[in-house]
Amino acid sequence: MHRLRRYLPILDWGRRYNRGAFMDDGLAALIVTVMLIPQSLAYAMLAGLPPEMGLYASMLPLVAYAVFGTSTTLSVGPVAVVSLMTASAVAQIADAGSVAYIEAAILLSLMSGGMLLVFGVLRLGFLASFLSHPVIAGFITASGVIIAISQVRHILGIKASGDNLLQLVTSLGGTVADSHLPTLVTGGATLLFLLWVRSGLKPLLLRLGLSDYWAGMLTRTGPVFAVIGTSVAAYYLDLGARGVSLVGHIPAGLPDFTMPVLVHPAWRELLVSALLISIIGFVESVSVGHTLAARRRQRIMPDQELIGLGASNMAAAFSGGYPVTGGFARSIVNFDAGAATPASGILTALGIGLSALFFTPYLAYLPNATLAATIIVAVLSLVDFSILKRTWDYGLSDFVAVAITIFVTLGLGVETGVACGVLASLALHLYKTSRPHMAVVGEVPGTEHYRNVDRHEVITRSDILSLRIDESLYFANASFVESRLYALLDEQPDARHVILMCTAVNEIDLSALEALESINRQLRDRNITLHLSEVKGPVMDVLRHTHFLEELSGKVFMSQHHAVKHVMAVEDEAHQNKPHNWVI
Structure with missing residues (x-):
């Protein structure tokens, strides 16, 4: 029984579950659900997928992680970096939005989940140590820049494309003169509002007498107000007729549980991408999990986390989603909201499922510029160029690894950047140990x-x-x-x-x-x-x-x-x- 509880942590915390924990988990799930709906839609758009796939990737994967994961507060679902990596990988296979593109994204989730499960069974969690934190920080910083720049086209209402910073800037520069004014007003106003929410809303709410807890919670749900406000404006001002791009019809209902296309001609091309997504997703998830667990004097087990994330990605593949991992922002909200057990993830999945059943028709008027502004504000918190100065002050080898990762990612794209980051980490480790003090x-x-x-x-x-x-x-x-x-x-x-x-x-x-x-x-x-x-x-x-x-x-x-x-x-x-x- 002890061995079974090791692989199924739900058997451990589930037998101690009580009414008090349910109330804590229910409140946390309500708050996280409100935050996740616009975020899931936005990240699906970033991945080049239909918006409903973001919702699908936020349901069953949460349940799977609750069964197999070891963190009490980690919230699994679509995240910015993995969404960008998915888009970069699948764009080489098919055109965005096509059936082949969707099938390849689902296959990528299945492959990533299978790899993570194998790594977990073989107890290879220690391999994450070979990717240093400075390299991860550099990769996320560069990815954040690429993500933010890539969303500018939706704010301006123009067409632009590119896999790296130079291509994106060149493409934007060639079409910026064609900016669509109503879209720019919508996206620009939303962007300014969300930036103000981040810095100004909480002090205002505190002055109005709200507690620090509720002021913080309302601040984190700022994107919801942006979604509601711009959707109402789009409906009454008929922004769609004025040329503003809207999300459009989102199918109501729960995802179909279907077998992914296993014999897919693209699996060889996706193999390296699936491996990189697995590594990055695992390292990011474990970093968040360790940080939150330490605050409560708890611990997580990396090998079991591999199994939990693998099961989550497999669940995403069988329910029409795409690759997922533990997200920092949503996990922080889940933690601050007082989640007591992984059951908060199950309740969150239930909340998103109810939203998919009854509220998706109201999202048809949501402007894509709003989702783009949501993504930009979310990823700006990931950008931290101070890592260059910190590593320069600390040691040349770490600086070289971070600089290579950042500049290669910006110059050649995310997959090449993370591959170079891994190689740089290993090469510098070998160099340092080959010349011992x-x-x-x-x-x-x-x-x-x-x-x-x-x-x-x-x-x-x-x-x-x-x-x-x-x-x-x-x-x-x-x-x-x-x-x-x-x-x-x-x-x-x-x-x-x-x-x-x-x-x-x-x-x-x-x-x-x-x-x-x-x-x-x-x-x-x-x-x-x-x-x-x-x-x-x-x-x-x-x-x-x-x-x-x-x-x-x-x-x-x-x-x-x-x-x-x-x-x-x-x-x-x-x-x-x-x-x-x-x-x-």
């Missing part, structure tokens, strides 16, 4: 501690080279360690003993072992003894299964201090027993 250490006077000779006043001896290696030893750095050791010995010709301090060495692979064996032989040929100190238990377990310890010219010591004192005693004894040539 190695410090010559000496005894801090009056203690048994050993520190870097370049940073501290320490005691050293010319016949002993004490060297601390601050990295695990593996194939990528074995040659560097060997070369560095010989270079230090050339600078210290009187050395008769080398003591490798292995405090930070957590692993020694076969290539590194062969390098140590070579070092041991060459030092022996030069009448230099090799010793090891402070070797960790797991590393010693591995070494004991080899012949290295038998062939080691010196010894292995529990501490650096004991090693140095032993060598000093050996050298002093050797000097005392050495015959003297008396010159008379």
